[in-house]
Amino acid sequence: MHRILYAILISATVVMLYGYYQYFISGVNDLDGRKRIASLLGQYNAYGEYLAIAICGTIILFSSKSKLKKRYFIYPIFISLLISLFLSLNRGSWIAIFLSLLLGAFLFRKHINVKWVVCGIIIISIAFSGLIISRFSELSESGKFHSKNTFFGRMEHWGNALPLIIARPLRGYGTGTSYLVMGEYGNKIMAMHNDYLLLFLESGVIALLFYLTFLLRNLLYFIRYRSNIPELNFAVFTCCTYLLIISVVQNILNNVTVFPMYLCIVASGIKLNMLYIENRDSRRIHLKS
Template sequence: MAQFDTLLQIMLFCFCFSMMTLILRPIWATMYLIWFRATFAVAAYLHISSLAGMPFFVPAYLALWIVIGIHYIVMQRAWPPALPIFSYYIVTIFMLISTLGFFIFSPSPPSNLIDTMTKHLLPIAVYFGISAGIRNATDLQRLATPLIWTLIAALLVGLIQSLTGYSYDYAHDLIVTGIRPVGTIIDANAYGIFLCLCAFTITPYAMMPGQKQMKLLLALFILAILLSKNRGSWIAAIIAVIIGVMVYSRHINLKRFFGMLLVVTLVGSPIVVQRFTALKEVDKFGQSQDTFSERINQSSKLLGQASLSPIVGYGAGSAEQPWGNDKLSRPPHDDYVRMVYEFGYPIAVLYIIFLFDQAIRATRLKRSQNWQYGFGALMAMVYVIVISFTQNLLFDTITYAIIMLILAITHRAIRISHVQQKNDRDSEYSTDDRPGNPSHGNFRTANRVIR
């Protein structure tokens, strides 16, 4: 085991060193970190330390912030406008203050404080990194290549686990059969969420002409989602797809969509039926497969206690309490309840506003030639809103990094569309059509650089 820890630490050092070579390519640097975090998530679950006893991924997070900071300064990039995710900034700042207060008044190692604070800041780093690298429509399309390389490892490992029947149970530290696949994400629920978010991320690229690789990748993700046996993700994804298709119906080939839906239904029906009929069974460790009622009980208990401190909550990490059949300390499987309990009702409401605001923003591309990005983002945000009732996303580093990746792509697509529309209007109203005029003939709006 010690040799395995040492090997991972060497890989972490090589990762941080190689990250510094990507200062001029912020998209690749950001996707590199997402790949590293998703591929070696086992280091976090095994509590492997890095430099000076810090949690394993902290140096990697800091390396990304350094690379992005240097890039913005050296290349003189304009920082992303605060308005699109302003409420998320406020939520993050409050969580950081609460985390610091929880550390001051509750004895805990400094490494835990650093780990928690860097986790909260990582999604913003992802947002900044992707935003810095997308300056025109061509950059949006080129993002397809790093997406493939970033997401393929976790996907293939999960598919192999599904097909062989062997998977890693982190709760018991065993490689066993008969449990849900976890990919490289290690946790089965987080793996199902990761798959769905990745599928929504690549959907815009799969819908573009000539993107055969992305179409194949999307098909593999849909297959992996079915094989992940994650009931909550299935329900949330179905709701998200239905709403997305309804809003963007003018761009969707409904016959082709319903044909694909029929194929997915026929392939997935045996798996879905088996998964839902298993609710009355117990697993090989004697735990009930029906965890929903237990989650409701725990959430109700925490909401009752939250009424005693409704404004500021009880502090970061306080919602992790013993519950379930094994009585392990874990947070409630509900982001909204956890936000209320740890940070109070005002911050929870602000976070909900943030989610709905992003879903509404995604509809702004309905009449744009970049509509595919809005379609994928709308499905992703509806999925997040629904799945947050039964899972933890905000406090999971890798899943929320994917969410901010989606938002960065969408916000840049909106900005690019606005520039294109403005330039098109200017071109229409131009009356000087002389060959020497810059507006004559070659009006290249698609690749107009934005800041």
């Protein structure tokens, strides 16, 4: 399981290096002239999502009680992940990871050192305060082609999608048809920027309920077993919560890089908990015998 997490960490290093090249050397800008990093992901928002999930995977490695903790090269990569996340200018990921960490700190408060989580959030917020304030101040500005407050544009798009969803709630319009359907009937060809509405539109309410059940079961698993390996379960819980929140404003489900990373981290977390439970039970049997 640790090999999977190290693979994510090593691949993230390559992705971040190319991201730094874009930011500092090639000078790639978005439509409004801002320096934005898409790196190898090819999309600005996807890069932020990739980094947020990689951060959760790195926290899992920090929680290891083995000699893995002595491999100090994890620390500079973790710091680089944080820097890259803020340079990505991905407001949605900032908000989602912040809320996930706060909720995790509250639910795991009896099992982890909450003050380190809170202090970490405060220090990082202060360190990047200028960038954060600048980015959120753009919400009241207008770019060359659109308002920089992209959330209102997405809400309008969601409103256009709702009548189409209501018209075919059970089986939807078919997988991968959202652009075609919204372009023909919603009068605007644009990504849905909401996994739940996307799944509802394309596959119907049953598929949506199954997907929500899957996500919530993962989340509840790590709450249920939070006392087993608290730091690890806190990290995976944060990852699960992040995905639930960011899916409200982004499309993660059809991203062939980010969503499999989420699955790998959840699977690693479940496997490590299973190994912990097996070892604990075997010790109990040994003591009884």
